[in-house]
Amino acid sequence: MSRLTPKIDFHVHPVIIEEALSGDRRLEETVREVYHIGTAVQPLDALAKMLRVAGIDKAVLLSIDTPRGCLPPNDSLAAIIRENRMFIGFAGINPTKGDESIDELENLISQGFRGVKLYPPLQGFRPGDKRLYGFYERVQQLNVPILFHTGVSWIKNVKLGECHPLEVEKVVTSFPALKVVLAHMGFPWVWEAAMMAVKYENVYLDLSGVFMGTPKEHISYVLTKLLTPGFVSRFLADKILFGSDWPRIEPFKMVEAVKSIPMEKHVFDKIMGLNAVKLLGLGEV
Amino acid sequence: MKIYTKPVYVISEAPTHLVNITGEVYKALRESGVKSGLVHVYTTHTTTGLTINEDEPGLEQDIPLFLSKLVPEEGEYFHHHYYAKDGRLAVNAWAHIRASLMGNHLTIPVDDGKLIMGSRQKIYLVELDGPQRRRIVIQVIGE
Numbered sequence: 001m002s003r004l005t006p007k008i009d010f011h012v013h014p015v016i017i018e019e020a021l022s023g024d025r026r027l028e029e030t031v032r033e034v035y036h037i038g039t040a041v042q043p044l045d046a047l048a049k050m051l052r053v054a055g056i057d058k059a060v061l062l063s064i065d066t067p068r069g070c071l072p073p074n075d076s077l078a079a080i081i082r083e084n085r086m087f088i089g090f091a092g093i094n095p096t097k098g099d100e101s102i103d104e105l106e107n108l109i110s111q112g113f114r115g116v117k118l119y120p121p122l123q124g125f126r127p128g129d130k131r132l133y134g135f136y137e138r139v140q141q142l143n144v145p146i147l148f149h150t151g152v153s154w155i156k157n158v159k160l161g162e163c164h165p166l167e168v169e170k171v172v173t174s175f176p177a178l179k180v181v182l183a184h185m186g187f188p189w190v191w192e193a194a195m196m197a198v199k200y201e202n203v204y205l206d207l208s209g210v211f212m213g214t215p216k217e218h219i220s221y222v223l224t225k226l227l228t229p230g231f232v233s234r235f236l237a238d239k240i241l242f243g244s245d246w247p248r249i250e251p252f253k254m255v256e257a258v259k260s261i262p263m264e265k266h267v268f269d270k271i272m273g274l275n276a277v278k279l280l281g282l283g284e285v
Numbered sequence: 286m287k288i289y290t291k292p293v294y295v296i297s298e299a300p301t302h303l304v305n306i307t308g309e310v311y312k313a314l315r316e317s318g319v320k321s322g323l324v325h326v327y328t329t330h331t332t333t334g335l336t337i338n339e340d341e342p343g344l345e346q347d348i349p350l351f352l353s354k355l356v357p358e359e360g361e362y363f364h365h366h367y368y369a370k371d372g373r374l375a376v377n378a379w380a381h382i383r384a385s386l387m388g389n390h391l392t393i394p395v396d397d398g399k400l401i402m403g404s405r406q407k408i409y410l411v412e413l414d415g416p417q418r419r420r421i422v423i424q425v426i427g428e
Binding site for chain 1: 296300
């Protein structure tokens with residue numbers, strides 16, 4: 001099954017993974033303070049089992065360079081992706097540091113990271129700030145995607161208004177070849193995010209997170225009520241990437257939710273993995 | 286009187302999974318050196334249960350299947366809302382309710398350094414929202 005239709009979870013935060021925290025209790029406390037995550041620390045093996053149970057072949061593990069440091073640290077994430085073919089790393093970088101940010105980017109990509117995760121309102125910048133253009137330029141040259149947080153944030157000091165997907169539009173129009181993923185379908189600004197993906201060739205959406213009910217309720221609402229199945233099929237089939245947002249929701253529950261939506265098989269296959277394979281330039285999964 | 290406490294960690298393999306932990310309980314009993322007393326087995330989670338039953342593969346499927354019919358995932362649950370304590374939406378009321386039905390502890394008498402159990406009886410952790418790493422505490426009390 002997985003050989004025919006690869007499944008990729010594009011949005012996993014390994015912030016309560018034992019190996020990513022390297023047994024550092026203070027780091028775990030920091031994670032809980034920044035992300036407000038109450039669930040127990042799990043070994044990487046348990047995450048791998050969660051993904052396998054969901055039928056997922058690979059997962060993108062995200063770090064974010066928060067004001068309290070990289071969560072989880074890029075170093076421990078680099079070790080995980082080096083030793084486990086199941087995982088793909090997106091680096092946490094603060095892009096506001098000019099050449100230092102660019103050096104860090106180059107170094108992390110050379111270590112095997114396949115993209116960058118940015119969370120502008122948490123990291124203290126606006127995506128369209130021209131001071132970041134040197135960084136975007138280099139990311140575009142390196143041909144790796146940036147996953148921008150957009151939509152609802154559960155982080156207490158993050159303002160929702162700064163999470164609007166149209167915040168990213170200036171970046172997209174200034175760097176048309178830059179591959180950009182808007183997280184969480186921009187929920188609740190789903191139409192705005194969707195039209196960004198329709199209009200701009202290199203803008204993608206990830207399906208991760210649940211914000212208004214159970215996974216089945218949320219995914220059904222987004223893909224069949226807010227948007228329509230016909231619109232998803234004709235306009236967004238090549239642009240949506242499956243994601244869970246673990247540990248805020250379990251991958252298995254999200255996969256079951258997507259499966260519960262009436263959808264043509266080729267659309268399902270693209271959303272569940274083929275789009276991510278293409279975007280990340282993965283060969284055999 | 287001796288009290289020996291041992292945490293045991295298991296990683297469940299599926300969303301619902303009966304994990305046979307009899308061997309772990311026997312191991313803790315041996316380590317304790319207790320010959321006569323009680324073994325108390327306790328799960329520290331709210332979406333797992335503990336039970337003693339027969340280690341027959343059909344039953345290992347029937348028990349979670351019956352629980353899922355009794356407490357279906359689809360339904361109106363008050364628990365399903367934004368849960369600030371966990372920084373996420375709560376979406377698993379059914380797992381909590383199933384766990385309550387199973388119970389979270391077991392007590393088994395010990396005599397002559399052995400658990401007093403029937404030949405068909407085995408001790409199970411019942412995973413109801415896995416896979417996850419789970420912590421069980423085994424406490425042996427006696428002499």
